[in-house]
Every structure is written in structure tokens, then in C-alpha cells.
Amino acid sequence: MKLSVPGRAAATAVVTAVSLLAGGSIAGAAPAAGPTAAAAPDISVAAVKAHLTQLQSIATANGGNRAHGRAGYKASLDYVKAKLDAAGFTTTIQQFTSSGRTGYNLIADWPGGDTGQVVMAGSHLDSVTSGAGINDNGSGSAAVLETALAVSRANFRPAKHLRFAWWGAEELGLVGSRYYVNSLSTGDRSRISGYLNFDMIGSPNPGYFVYDDDPAIEKTFKEYYTGLGVPTEIETEGDGRSDHAPFKNAGVPVGGLFSGADYVKTAAQAAKWGGTSGLAFDRCYHSSCDTTANINDTALDRNSDAIAYAVWGLSA
Ligand code: DTR
Ligand code: ZN
Ligand code: ZN
Secondary structure, eight states: OOOOOTTHHHHHHHHHHHHHHHOSOOTTOSOOOOGGGGGOOOOOHHHHHHHHHHHHHHHHHTTTOOBTTSHHHHHHHHHHHHHHHHTTOEEEEEEEEETTEEEEEEEEEESOSEEEEEEEEEEEOOBOTTSOOIIIIIIHHHHHHHHHHHHHHHTOOOSEEEEEEEESOGGGTSHHHHHHHHHSOHHHHHTEEEEEEESOOOOSSOOOEEEOSSHHHHHHHHHHHHHHTOOOEEEOTTTTSSTHHHHHHTTOOEEEEEOOOSSBOOHHHHHHHOSOTTSBSOTTTTSTTOSTTSOOHHHHHHHHHHHHHHHHHHTO
């Protein structure tokens, strides 16, 4: 459910003028999201959860996981690709080998926009071998998928080019995303004006963490949560721990959201976010209990809407 963000209109008007003068790149530009952020649609958490149900069924039908090199991963990729193909995206499967097994990235380009300024949103689609990986990282994958489908439903035509990605073999060490970045020419890398990463965004005892990387991307997410009246914290652990790292190492502006993994929620965090202090944000992290029961719907809903807000706002 997307709540109105009071006071955004005025702020956006100022930001709009500056951002249009500042030109395309997200990196370092003082303004965050442009006026189109406010036009972002609500992302239905029910629709996101329906994708999670499908990913759970896929894991259950394929040995209990969706891990790199296993049948459950390729079946997950085929599910996501079919939705995107039907919605008018240009999809590409990138194949690689890791630990003797074949891996796959899925890249989906939304036709149109300036391909000299590409806004990317991505998430890893693989799970660990011990479970279905519904929060880690079905949550990010399903939210990015539903945001991409919302772009199609809205026939959104932003100035910048939109590209979405689902990475393979993140759990083996960011293998798929690093393979993708390494496959890009220097020119292609410079044409990515921002990469937004979503890895674990529905944790059952959730925190609301924003990556502290590119200032404009960080500001966009913080603006969204301020509008909801939800405090956020900077994600300090994230450096190098998810698929934004290869992009950051290649000089691409990055950002993202995170609802917490195996470290413990403090009393102060429970006071501002609710939930249970002294317990992990996700006590099923990398475990067999990371199923569809391991999701906090409010966190998944808020973060899904924040993804749409940033995609709309940063691609203006
Ligand atoms: N490495 C991710 C989970 C993870 C742990 N800490 C962070 C910080 C920021 C993003 C993600 C993570 C995984 O296990 O997939
Ligand atoms: Zn993981
Ligand atoms: Zn993950």
C-alpha cells in the first residue's frame, strides 16, 4: 500500500528544476528524485507475494532450493523471464560457469529512453542450497519483477533507459553480477547512471536500512521513507556483501535497500521499528525455514513501493 508523501510536491518542484539543469547522471547530483517519483504507482504486495508463492512452489518441486546450478534456479529464471516477455521487455539470458555448474543472469530492457543514461534495478535470484530463499532473495527478485511489470502496465516512458536484472550465483560470491559488469565495455559501464540493489527486503523482524553509497540515490530512498514517517538507518554492513559491489567497484553509482539478515535487532531499533529486540532481523537467514512464512508483509510492501518510487524518480 502506497501512502501519500505529504509535502513532496513542493520539494519535488525545487528538485525538478535543479535536476533538469544538472543533466542526466545520478551520481553526485544534489537533487534526488524528480517529479515522476510522485507518479510512481502503488506496487501491490499481494502481487509480490504471488510471485513468492510461485518461487516457493518451484523450490518445493526441485529438491527444496533455487540454488545456483540446480534445477530450481533455472525454473525460477524461466518463471521471471516469461512474465517479462509477456509484458513487452527485451530479455537476454547471460550464461556463465561457476563451481563447475552453469549459471544464468536475466537482463530485461524496457524499450525506449536514452541508452546513454541507463537506470538499473537488480536482485539476485538464487538461494542457498539449504532452502527456498524466499526472503533471501525471493523478496528482492519478486519486488523488482513486480516493479518492472508496473512499468509495462503504465506504459511508462522515462527520459532514461530502464534495465532490470536478476543475478545468478550471488551466494557463491557475487558471481553473476560480477560476470555481467566484467562483460561490459568501459563505455557501457559509464552509460549506467545508477544501479539499485535489493537483497532481502521482507525480513520477518524487519529493519529499514538504506545503502550509504551514491548521495542522490540514498536521498531518494530516504525521501520516500520520510514521507511514510518511517525512520531509516544507513546500511553499513553492506559494502561488498551483495550485487551492488561489482558495480560500485566499476565506478557506477549504486544504492539499495535492506531489511536485515542474521544480526540482532537492538532495543533502540525495536523502539522505532517495532518487532522484537534481541532477535535477528531474519532468524531463518540461509536456513530451510526461509519460506513464504518468513516474510513481513509491511516491510515487503513498503520496500516494493520504495523501489517503484526510485525507478520512476531517478529515470526522469
Ligand atoms: N549477502 C547477502 C545478505 C546480506 C548480508 N548483509 C547484507 C548487507 C546488504 C545487503 C545484503 C546483505 C546474501 O546472503 O545474499
Ligand atoms: Zn544469502
Ligand atoms: Zn541475498
